[in-house]
Every structure is written in structure tokens, then in C-alpha cells.
Amino acid sequence: MSGIELSRAMVDELRKKETGAPLPVTIGDMATTRVSGSFSLVALVFNTIDNLTTQEAQVACFQNAADHLETGGRFVIETLVPPLQRLPFGETNLAFAADDDHIGVDTFDVVTQTYTSRHVWSGASGKTAVAIPFRYAWPAEMDLMARMAGMELEHRWAGWDRSPFTNRSTRHVSVWRKV
Numbered sequence: 001m002s003g004i005e006l007s008r009a010m011v012d013e014l015r016k017k018e019t020g021a022p023l024p025v026t027i028g029d030m031a032t033t034r035v036s037g038s039f040s041l042v043a044l045v046f047n048t049i050d051n052l053t054t055q056e057a058q059v060a061c062f063q064n065a066a067d068h069l070e071t072g073g074r075f076v077i078e079t080l081v082p083p084l085q086r087l088p089f090g091e092t093n094l095a096f097a098a099d100d101d102h103i104g105v106d107t108f109d110v111v112t113q114t115y116t117s118r119h120v121w122s123g124a125s126g127k128t129a130v131a132i133p134f135r136y137a138w139p140a141e142m143d144l145m146a147r148m149a150g151m152e153l154e155h156r157w158a159g160w161d162r163s164p165f166t167n168r169s170t171r172h173v174s175v176w177r178k179v
């Protein structure tokens with residue numbers, strides 16, 4: 001097993017959780033970083049594909065995943081279905097948290113397929129705010145990225161429990177196979 005991570009601070013967090021032998025992690029950009037070896041599985045979970053904020057970078061990431069796979073190997077992505085059906089025509093903001101200690105709002109740009117997640121946390125020590133840039137891609141766009149990289153769709157589920165993907169699914173777990 002091997003990992004690629006951009007942030008040394010996140011690797012430090014991983015190390016705190018590990019109980020067995022440490023996972024080898026290469027610091028770098030998942031769109032371009034190559035690790036040695038050939039793998040049966042490449043996994044990119046918890047919306048992480050959206051951290052690549054251009055179509056070019058997402059296409060490169062699919063190609064990089066395929067380049068790490070042996071023939072017949074799988075690339076698995078877990079991410080959001082873009083929640084644009086919830087956005088009234090012409091509007092840009094969707095709240096996803098409105099608690100006493102946490103306000104969260106996504107601001108969408110449907111022209112560039114980008115969005116910014118803004119969080120404000122309030123606590124005893126004051127307020128913390130972050131704004132994180134993302135790019136959303138539709139499942140069909142990901143299928144095309146996969147095909148460009150020599151992979152074909154094998155499964156699409158609504159979650160890790162393999163429940164059917166439907167017109168009400170808010171997330172997807174997609175599996176492409178390298179041909």
C-alpha cells in the first residue's frame with residue numbers, strides 16, 4: 001500500500017491514527033506524483049477529487065490513477081453528486097450547516113463548475129473561518145475522464161453499502177476498471 005498527500009500536516013494527523021506499520025506516503029500532488037509499483041486498486045475518497053480545481057487537473061488525476069494500475073485494476077472515487085438541483089435558478093449559495101457553533105455555506109459558480117466552501121466556527125476561544133476552493137464534476141464527466149485514461153465504468157453505487165445509485169442520490173461511489 002502507498003499514499004499520496006499534498007499536506008505534511010495531514011500526514012501528521014494520519015500518523016496519530018495509525019496503529020500498525022506506518023503507511024508509506026509520498027508528499028506531492030495526486031494529479032502528477034508517481035509512486036513506484038503497480039497496484040490493483042487506487043482509491044480517492046471523501047470528496048477529494050473536488051480538491052483539484054480545474055478540469056485539466058482532474059483529467060490528469062484520472063490518468064495518473066490509471067498509470068498506477070495493473071490491467072484489470074480498479075480506480076474508486078467517493079464524492080458528492082453536485083447538489084445543483086437544490087439551487088434555485090440564478091442563486092449561488094447553499095447552506096450546509098447552521099448551528100450555534102458552526103455556519104457552513106457553499107457558493108457555486110455554474111460557469112466554471114467551481115465552488116467555495118466557507119466555514120465559520122465559534123467557540124470559547126473565538127471565531128475561526130476558512131474558505132476552501134473546489135471543482136465539481138458530474139458522474140458522466142468522470143466516466144469520460146476515465147475513458148480518456150483507458151478505464152471503463154464497472155459500478156456506481158450511492159454509498160459504501162452498495163445501495164443503488166438513483167436520481168435522489170447525493171453521493172456516489174464509482175468504480176472504473178483499467179482495460
Ligand SMILES: C[S@@+](CC[C@H](N)C(=O)[O-])C[C@H]1O[C@@H](n2cnc3c(N)ncnc32)[C@H](O)[C@@H]1O
Nearest residue numbers: 004005006007010028029030031046047048051
Ligand atoms: C477531504 S480530505 C480527505 C481526508 C481523508 N481522506 C479522510 O477521509 O479523512 C482531502 C485530502 O486531500 C489532500 N489534498 C488536497 N489536494 C491534494 C492534491 N492536489 N494532491 C494530494 N492531496 C491533496 C488534502 O490535504 C486532504 O488531506
